[in-house]
Amino acid sequence: MNLADKIFENPDRQATREGLGNAMLKLGQSNPKVWVVSAGLADSTRADKFAEKYPDRFVEVGIAEQNMIGMAAGAALGGKIPIATSFAVFLPGRCYDHIRQSIAYSNLNVKLVSTHAGITVGADGATHQMLEDVSMMRVLPNMRVVVPCDALEAEKAVLAAVEGQGPYYVRTGREKVPVLTTAESPFEIGKAELFREGKDVTIIANGIMVFEALKAARELEKQGIDAEVINCHTVKPLDEKAIVASVKKTGAVVTAEEHQKAGGLGAAVAELLSEKLPTPQIRVGVDDTFGESGPAPALMEKYGLTSKEIVKSVREVIKKK
Amino acid sequence: MDNTQLAVKAREIRKSIIRMLTRAGSGHTGGSLGMADVFTTLFFDTINMDSGDVTAKDRFIFSNGHICPVWYATLAEKGWIKKEELMTLRQLGSRLQGHPSRHDFPFAEISAGSLGQGFLAAVGLALAMKRDKSPYKVYASLGDGELDEGSIWEAAMAAGKYQLGNLIAFVDVNRQQQAGTTDQLMPLEPLAGKWAAFNWHVIEADGHDFSDIKKAFREAKQQKKPSVVLFKTHMGKGVPDWEDKYAWHGVSPTEQQAEYALKALEAPR
Structure with missing residues (x-):
């Protein structure tokens, strides 16, 4: 897809x-x-x-x-x-x-x-x-x-x-x-792209965390969890229709972004769902802290920006369904 | 326009400023009165601009947007907006926002209230016009207190770098700001030397002498470098008891004060 x-x-x-x-x-x-x-x-x-x-x-x-x-x-x-x-x-x-x-x-x-x-x-x-x-x-x-x-x-x-x-x-x-997409992949500002269809949980990610989300979905599949992955490149205007439709189907959400948990994509999704379709959600992101020097992969690991963290969050959030 | 006619216009503009600010119940009286002679000269004598499309020829950019009453009143005196509209200043639903709003008012090229911004846009616009080989000029209005903002000097440096001879900035040097005099808060001198050091052509003029104001703008128009006119003015000019008092920076007159001011403006001098 x-x-x-x-x-x-x-x-x-x-x-x-x-x-x-x-x-x-x-x-x-x-x-x-x-x-x-x-x-x-x-x-x-x-x-x-x-x-x-x-x-x-x-x-x-x-x-x-x-x-x-x-x-x-x-x-x-x-x-x-x-x-x-x-x-x-x-x-x-x-x-x-x-x-x-x-x-x-x-x-x-x-x-x-x-x-x-x-x-x-x-x-x-x-x-x-x-x-x-x-x-x-x-x-x-x-x-x-x-x-x-x-x-x-x-x-x-x-x-x-x-x-x-x-x-x-x-x-x-x-x-x-x-590079996950191709020159032919559709792109429109304000329109989220479905990167993997699934029924158990919706993972909504953007930026470099989209790849981590896809890796997480592959791992979750092995564990018998069928995750939907949405590339939500546009945080504003948010593709409310696509998000609500997916979440209605799966009943649980994990968001993932290379950003503070406060105010970013996860917050935008939480704001939307709290009003339109209250749903258990866990935000993967940096948790109210500054970073530090180090190689990028090590920093992603230390600050919780990995597929592993997404997998853990998915297992947790589906328990709340 | 001759100086006698300009003086008549400037007096009407000052009266409008008093009336609109009194009605509004808040706003910046001192700076608006202080710049009335410069705005009168700019809009009745100097700038090449039509009401239909203010972006077609010379351009006007506000940086010290808080003194917008003088501009609104000048536009009304020109007949570009109705005088009755001045009485809507700062009211809900008005085009005449407390600080100029591009969103609400088609004569406002850019919204200006937070200081140290409009001038930067004037520099960018002048560069675009220079590269397009436009024969027209960009006029930018600044306050002296505003020159405390570091961003002003970032843009001043860039205007010097790009040799923007089509840019004419003018500063209201009334030496007052909201909380005190400029000398108390942040001394600006040597002000002419500062601009010259940033590769600007500097002109100093009396902001209440129409001949001097005209001459300054004429000289500015002929430069290959960007020009700045430092207009020496008196905050509150025209109302004797209010002149050079920073207390009049950001307050509007009461009905009683307005009556006194309008009488003072009518008095022969």
Whole structure:
């Protein structure tokens, strides 16, 4: 179902930020209105190639993320479609108020795309491991929030955000992760994708946790539990219909995200279900703590962002049915 | 427009400011009165803008949005909005929000209330217009207290880098802010030197002398670098007892104070 072959054996591995880089180059060619605004990290965000090819549509503000947002807002007033890019700790972390007033309240056509999100940024440590960005962006009126599961989906997400009108936040990471989807896999912002059908529990994941969810489902199958896996790349607007339909069938939910449990995908799902279809749920995510330096896989293990944790949560949640 | 006509307009704008703020029961009186002469000159003499589409030619971006009463009143004096609408300021359902809202008011290019933001957008807009080879200018309104915001200097640096000769920022240098004088809270001097160091063309002018205001804008329009006009003004200008008092930053007049102010504005000088 919309998935690449052999994702468990020998998957192609790419960081989701590469999807941003590819999208920017495609947009460079296809849409002269697209600008890229960078705050001193063009090599890391993959904006450097766009800068080389399209210098008249590239803006380098230096290490000044607030001004990146402000100038992007101004470029949008001038008819451009700016993509602002930086590490997630700085974008949106550094510039919340600027995003709130100049982008979201003003409802301007600016696309915010972060890289280096989440704990898998690894050795740089907690200062650089942004785990709160989805919460911050999700509460802003007019803002859409997308967390792609692989590089191909990240590319599609950036292209779709540029196609759409108004503010979008797309979150990508630095760690190389399996490419799960194909160029042909359908993608639409606001529409969750069913990656595995099942009847006993619904696992709703986004970002790099989609692969962990699929691994968990495979393990659960061995244990006689039939899990449904939904790739919920768009946290806002949430695909309420797909989630409610699945949960009505399974009667139990586990959410999984590389983010704080507070305010992210799991919280969005809990808010929805508490009003529309109260259902036992366990959230897999970082539990109200900062990260630390270390290799990405070890950090995922230590902070509970693994298929193992999802399996454990599923076994627990189905007991509450 | 000649200076006598401008003076008449400015007086009407000040009266509107008093009336609308008194009706609203809250708002920023001192800065609005203080910038009336500059806004009158900008909108009746300098800026090339039509009411139908304010994005078609020269552009106006608010950064110190809290003094929006002077702008609303100026637009009403131009006949771009109705004078009666001024009396809806800050009321439920009004287009005239307490701080300018792009969502509600088509003349507002960007929402501005949180300081240190609109100016950044003006820089981005000026860069877009420069790259599009637009012959028009971007005018950005700033307050001196607002210059405490670090983001202003991020954008000032970028405007210098991109040589935005189409950008004209003007600052209300009244030396007052909400909780005290700028000298008490965060001294700004040498202010002209700061902007010059950021590669701007700096002009200092008397913000209550129409000839000086016109001359400053004329000079700014001819630069290859971004220009900033530092307008020396008096907060509360036009109402003698209120002038240069920071207490008038963020409060509106009572009915009684309004009566006094309107009388003072009518007095021959």
